Amino acid sequence: MGAQPLMRIENLVKHFHVRLGAFGERAATVHALDDITFDILDGETLSLVGESGCGKSTTGFTLLNLHKATHGKVIYQGKNIVELDEKAMRPYRRQLQIVFQDPYSTLNPRMTIGEAVGEPILFHKLATKAELKDGIATLLADVGLPPRFASRYPHELSGGQRQRVAIARALACQPKFIVCDEAISALDVSVQAQIINLLLDLQQKYGLTYLFIAHDLAVVRHISDRVGVMYLGRLAELTSREELFDNPLHPYTKALLSAVPEADPAHERSRKRQVLQGDVPSPLSPPSGCRFHTRCPVAMDVCSKVVPEWREALPGHHVACHAVTEGISGTGGLPG
Amino acid sequence: MTKTNTSERLLDVKGLTIEIETRNGPATIVDGIDLHVNKGETLGVVGESGCGKSLTMLSLMRLLPNKIRVTKGTAHFAGRDLQTMSNSELRKVRGGEVGFVFQDPMTSLNPVMRIGQQLAEPLIYHRGMNKAQARKRAGELLKLVGIPGAEDRLDAYPHELSGGMRQRVMIAIGLACNPQLLIADEPTTALDVTIQAQIVDLVKELRDRLGMSIVWITHDLALIAGLVDRVAVLYAGTVVEDAPVDDLFARPAHPYTQGLLASIPKLSDERASRLSSIGGTPPEPGRRPKGCPFAPRCPLAEAICHDKVPVLESLVSAGAHRVACFVAQRKLEAA
Numbered sequence: 001m002g003a004q005p006l007m008r009i010e011n012l013v014k015h016f017h018v019r020l021g022a023f024g025e026r027a028a029t030v031h032a033l034d035d036i037t038f039d040i041l042d043g044e045t046l047s048l049v050g051e052s053g054c055g056k057s058t059t060g061f062t063l064l065n066l067h068k069a070t071h072g073k074v075i076y077q078g079k080n081i082v083e084l085d086e087k088a089m090r091p092y093r094r095q096l097q098i099v100f101q102d103p104y105s106t107l108n109p110r111m112t113i114g115e116a117v118g119e120p121i122l123f124h125k126l127a128t129k130a131e132l133k134d135g136i137a138t139l140l141a142d143v144g145l146p147p148r149f150a151s152r153y154p155h156e157l158s159g160g161q162r163q164r165v166a167i168a169r170a171l172a173c174q175p176k177f178i179v180c181d182e183a184i185s186a187l188d189v190s191v192q193a194q195i196i197n198l199l200l201d202l203q204q205k206y207g208l209t210y211l212f213i214a215h216d217l218a219v220v221r222h223i224s225d226r227v228g229v230m231y232l233g234r235l236a237e238l239t240s241r242e243e244l245f246d247n248p249l250h251p252y253t254k255a256l257l258s259a260v261p262e263a264d265p266a267h268e269r270s271r272k273r274q275v276l277q278g279d280v281p282s283p284l285s286p287p288s289g290c291r292f293h294t295r296c297p298v299a300m301d302v303c304s305k306v307v308p309e310w311r312e313a314l315p316g317h318h319v320a321c322h323a324v325t326e327g328i329s330g331t332g333g334l335p336g
Numbered sequence: 337m338t339k340t341n342t343s344e345r346l347l348d349v350k351g352l353t354i355e356i357e358t359r360n361g362p363a364t365i366v367d368g369i370d371l372h373v374n375k376g377e378t379l380g381v382v383g384e385s386g387c388g389k390s391l392t393m394l395s396l397m398r399l400l401p402n403k404i405r406v407t408k409g410t411a412h413f414a415g416r417d418l419q420t421m422s423n424s425e426l427r428k429v430r431g432g433e434v435g436f437v438f439q440d441p442m443t444s445l446n447p448v449m450r451i452g453q454q455l456a457e458p459l460i461y462h463r464g465m466n467k468a469q470a471r472k473r474a475g476e477l478l479k480l481v482g483i484p485g486a487e488d489r490l491d492a493y494p495h496e497l498s499g500g501m502r503q504r505v506m507i508a509i510g511l512a513c514n515p516q517l518l519i520a521d522e523p524t525t526a527l528d529v530t531i532q533a534q535i536v537d538l539v540k541e542l543r544d545r546l547g548m549s550i551v552w553i554t555h556d557l558a559l560i561a562g563l564v565d566r567v568a569v570l571y572a573g574t575v576v577e578d579a580p581v582d583d584l585f586a587r588p589a590h591p592y593t594q595g596l597l598a599s600i601p602k603l604s605d606e607r608a609s610r611l612s613s614i615g616g617t618p619p620e621p622g623r624r625p626k627g628c629p630f631a632p633r634c635p636l637a638e639a640i641c642h643d644k645v646p647v648l649e650s651l652v653s654a655g656a657h658r659v660a661c662f663v664a665q666r667k668l669e670a671a
C-alpha cells in the first residue's frame with residue numbers, strides 16, 4: 001500500500017487517576033493505554049478490536065485530544081496535536097470527527113435534526129445562513145434521509161435513523177478523519193448492514209479515513225484495510241486484514257478469532273475452539289511483563305518479567321510477543 | 337433429532353397474544369405466537385429488539401410488568417396449563433422445574449446479598465434443604481459452572497465478581513434445582529467474545545450432562561448455529577419461520593430470515609463489498625401494519641401480503657420446516 005500516513009501515534013500513554021474505597025481514601029492509577037505506537041494511513045479503514053477495558057475507545061478519545069494524553073505524541077499535519085489547548089485545537093477539530101455508539105445520548109433532544117446538523121456548519125463558518133438550508137438537505141441526502149427529516153426531533157427517529165443523523169453531523173464539518181467508536185454496535189442486525197454500507201459509500205465519495213473501534217470481528221473483517229488487536233491497554237498485533245485473519249501471530253489474536261461464532265451449524269458443531277481460561281485482569285494492577293501472560297497458553301518464564309517489544313515481525317505485520325520473536329528467530333528465516 | 341410427537345412436548349405455546357395498555361387503548365405486541373420445545377431439545381429463539389421474544393418468555397411465568405397482559409392463547413408446561421395454574425403451584429415451577437438466566441446479572445442479582453445465600457434460596461424454598469445442606473450444594477453448583485475457588489466465593493458479593501463470573505452465578509442459580517427446562521434470555525449479550533465462548537461451551541456441557549431442555553433467546557444467529565437443534569425466528573411479535581437448525585441456515589424460506597442471514601458478513605466476502613441489508617426498520621411494538629408484518633420491508637411482497645396475515649404452516653416438502661409467508665409457501669408447493 002503506497003498511502004501516506006495521515007496520523008502518527010508515538011508511544012501514547014493514558015493513565016487515569018481514580019480514588020477507591022467507600023470514601024475515596026485510596027488513590028490508584030488505571031493504566032488505560034500504555035505505550036501505543038502506530039500509523040493511520042490516508043484513506044484507509046483501520047480497526048481496533050479487543051474486549052471491554054482493553055483501551056480501544058481510550059485510544060480514539062486520546063488521539064483526538066478529547067482525553068489529555070499522559071505521555072506520547074499524535075502527529076497530524078506535522079503538529080503534535082495532543083499538546084494543543086482547546087483554542088489551538090479548534091481548526092483540527094473540524095477535520096477530526098467522531099461518531100459514538102449511542103446517538104440518542106449525543107443528540108440534543110430539544111434540537112431538530114436540521115439544527116443539529118446545521119450547528120457545526122455555522123460554528124466552523126462553512127456556509128452562510130442563506131446557504132444553510134441547502135447544505136443541511138445535501139447532508140441528509142448523503143446519509144440517506146429525506147429533507148423533511150430536518151424539522152423532526154431525535155425521539156421521532158429509529159435507532160438507525162439517529163445514527164445516520166450522527167454521521168451527517170460529523171460529515172457537516174467536511175472532515176478528513178472519523179473515529180467510529182462502536183458506531184454500529186447498538187443497532188439491530190438488519191439495520192447494522194445499512195449503516196456499514198453507508199459508511200463505505202461515504203468513504204469512497206469523500207476519501208475519508210476511518211478509525212473503526214468495534215468488538216464484532218465479522219464486521220471488522222468486512223470493512224477494514226488493517227486491524228489492530230488490543231489487550232489491556234497495549235497493542236498486541238497490527239497488520240492487514242488478510243494477514244490478521246489468515247496468519248495471526250499473537251496467541252491472544254488466535255484465541256479471539258477462535259471465539260467468534262460463524263453462521264454455519266455444521267462447521268460450528270465440529271470446530272475445536274481454543275477457549276481462554278479466566279478473565280481479563282484489572283487495568284488497576286496489570287500483570288508484569290506481557291500483560292497477556294496470565295491467560296496465555298504458550299507463556300514462558302520471560303513473559304512475566306519482560307515487556308515484549310513492539311516490532312515488525314513480518315513486513316507490515318507488527319506484533320508484541322516473546323514466543324513469536326523466539327519462534328521466528330529460531331527458524332532463522334527472518335532478520336530481527 | 338427433532339421429534340414432532342406432541343406427547344414429547346415439554347413446553348407448548350399456542351396462539352399467545354400479549355397486549356399493552358396505552359393512552360390510545362390496547363396495542364398488540366405479541367400476536368398469536370406458536371412455540372414448542374420437545375424434551376431434551378434446545379430451541380433458539382431469534383429476533384431483533386422489540387420483536388417480543390423476551391416478553392413471551394416472561395409471560396409464561398406470569399412475570400409481565402403492569403399494563404402488559406396476555407389476552408389470548410394457551411401455554412402448557414409438562415402438560416399443565418401455566419395460565420390457569422394457582423400461584424402456589426406456579427411458584428414451584430418458577431426457579432424449580434423451569435430455571436431462568438437473564439441478560440444482565442447485575443440487575444438480576446441482589447447487590448446486598450452474598451452469592452452463596454442467593455444460590456441457597458431456591459434450594460431451601462424448592463428442595464426443603466436446611467441452611468447447611470443448601471450451602472454445601474451452593475458450593476457444588478459454583479464448581480459445576482467453573483468458578484475457581486468455588487467454596488471461597490460463596491461469601492462474595494456480586495460486585496466483587498467480573499461480568500463473566502456473575503453470569504456463571506446466574507447460570508448456577510438457574511440450574512440450582514435441576515430444572516427440566518432452562519430459559520436463557522440473551523445470556524451472553526453483555527459479555528466479551530472470549531467469555532461468551534466460555535459460557536456457550538459451559539451450557540453445552542451442562543446440557544449433555546444434565547439432559548435438560550433449553551430455550552436460548554438471542555439476536556445473534558451465528559452464536560446459536562452450533563448450539564441449538566431448532567430455531568424459531570420472530571418478527572414483530574409473530575413466529576415467521578420455525579425449522580431444524582441445519583435447514584434454516586441452508587434453506588431459509590422466509591424473506592426476513594433470508595435477509596438476516598445475508599446481512600451477516602461472511603469469511604468469503606470481498607473487503608468492503610456491499611452487504612445485503614433489509615431496507616427500513618421493524619415496526620414499533622403496537623404499530624403493526626395490516627397483513628404480514630414484514631410486508632412493508634419485504635422485497636417479494638405482493639398485494640395479498642399487505643392485506644392478509646399468513647399462517648405458520650408446514651411445508652409439505654420439508655416436514656418440520658414451517659414458514660409464515662404466502663410467497664414462500666407458494667414457491668415450495670410449486671417445487
